[in-house]
Amino acid sequence: MSQDERIRRWTLALGVEESESERSALSASDLRMAQALSALYGDGEDGGKKGSGGLGASAPRVARWLGDIREFFPTPVVQVIQKDAFERKGLRQMLLEPEFLATVEADVSLVADLVALRSVMPEKTKETARIVIAKVVAELMERLERRTGDAIRGALDRSRRTNRPRFADIDWPRTIRANLRHYQAEHGTIVPERMVGFLRQQRRIADLDEVVLCVDQSGSMATSVVYASIFAAVMASLPVVATKLVCFDTAIVDLTEELADPVEVLFGVQLGGGTDINRAVAYCEERIERPAKSHLVLITDLYEGGDAAALLDRLARLVLSGVNVIVLLALTDSGRPSYDPALSAKVAALDIPVFACTPDEFPDLMGTALRREDIHSWAADRDIRLIRPDG
Template identity: 85%
Template sequence: MTEANERDRRWTLALGVDAAEDGGSALSDSDRRMSEALTALYGDGDDAPKKGRGGLGGSAPRVAKWLGDIREFFPAPIVQVIQKDAFERKGLRQMLLEPEFLATVEADVNLVADLVSLRGVMPEKTKETARIVIAKVVAELMERLERKTADAIRGSLDRSRRTNRPRFSDIDWPRTIQANLRHYQAEHRTVVPERLIGFMRRQRRIVDLDEVILCVDQSGSMATSVVYASIFAAVMASLPVVATKLVCFDTAIVDLTETLADPVEVLFGVQLGGGTDINRAVAYCEERIERPTKATFVLISDMYEGGNADALVDRLARLTLTGVNVIVLLALTDTGRPSYDPALSARVAALGIPVFACTPDQFPDLMATALRREDVHGWAADRDIKLIRSDG
């Protein structure tokens, strides 16, 4: 790049104007992302974003993704300055410092991702407010997902054995109704069962425990997936039939396995944003797999590798050869629509590894299928889930 071109590039970035709009050379993809991240906060140099450009308001891209972009393009000291400006210029500080405001916001998984992303610049009293909001959302998600996950993973019904204290989903209704016909209430046209009859579930011995390792990309674009993965890890860790590990990563690695008893604490251990070194994270997990033929390794990442992509593919191939059940989820979100690196994803799919995205409602059945060592490709196809093909 000539000195003149570099000067034009710097002025373009400083002014927040795409050179292509003025007849000059277009910014590179990387520079364009940097410009959009800065424009979202600083606009035309005043407090108002430019027309047609994104801000940090409700209609803007996710705050967590914006923070991830900022961390990717600037060193830590500059990131801190930009984050503090975001608090002042866009009202983020006011929002997070007012419990009454947070109490009236429709809290959801996206808000949790934002609060987790911003916690590094929160004062301590604000963190307590954030914890309350996060705990509320986590409790709601746990209520929605825990039962289904537990039932799916604990094991299939053992129809050769009966119990009088079945879970609701395990009740044998024909036998229960037959056993309680004498309690028929004619005026209500119903049977009031005094004794339930149901099926028992097959239980595994401790020595036969399956290992589940969730390796989760915590770059800004994966914020919602991180929240859901953390909650599922906490649910599975509470089950006596699986040994669950949770590892989150960007260019650094955070092993959150010891905090799985407290999902809120898990989320406060996540650092959303920054670069990505998938290969390094997979290497860390590989060293902690104790019984490969009893292990299911779930890599949750958009596969934008900032590390060694060739080494990553070789490592995943080696894991499958040792008997590890490897699955790559490009996203774990309510939409199930990922943004991902198609080239690297296709290379991984060529190893015979299932590569796709799924929703939180699908995840329990996916894990049950994986733990039974059934065909995950077939499971996904039966649900019209788009699988990444080896030819891209």
């Protein structure tokens, strides 16, 4: 790296003062980048050094600033800077303005913000918010749908094979091994003469495993709610498992009937409020008809505002009846939860796996759960920290 480039980078990192020497080291584009960053991270009440302008409280000004940020940085960085702007400059109120909302770089955190603000949005803003949410949902569905489907396709009878499988049922490792003699060196590929796959097992609805996602919709769980809703919609589209989605704070919202439209599901979520986990688990318990075929995934930080003792008794009863109970303290990209350590340890003492999970890990988790394999071993193999009964 040249000395000039080193000076340029340090100048951008530390902020641009008024001296001619510092400004001469930067191009016009660099100066715009510096001003955009200084407006948020610089000193001063209005967010910047002299001449930086700051973000102010004007939606057009913020929209222009967002445009500059998007010009200079890739999308993941824009999302981080944007989140800082909402927190440091109190810009969340601007999400109620459709003109501003249309310029924002959308991600899961923004969707959570929009869901939380839904009740105070004007109607014209709700339509823009729906478009923004739909865009993020479509991107998440594209990212997660295939892996989730592959992981939980429990309708495949893997003990029986066929040489005429459907594409989705091809056993690729066995197919490749069976056709190695047909390797075409000049093309660097194998031409398979015989496909090996799984026979699809015809199952009645009454035979399907049932998955209940019971999700804490208190404000601290906002991102987990978004991801859980997406996964519930994906799983509901698979004919091999019966899926229910129940969201709760002190009230309970059963969104199972809305799962065909994940955007509508998110608009049915009511983020914020207190937490009554016991009441929500009781609701799910009443609707479990075949415990040995049921899987309850409770997504909560376990900060119980209701009856913690009753909750522990209820979870113990579910486990004893044969329900496969899993507690996720968070379903987020970071996989780093904030949770009640005392209650978490007591739940873990019931031999219930308690841990946090990322969206990329969730499909494999569900596949493991549906096969009734040991979740503790699955988590340990992936260096996922499980809550211990002794805390």
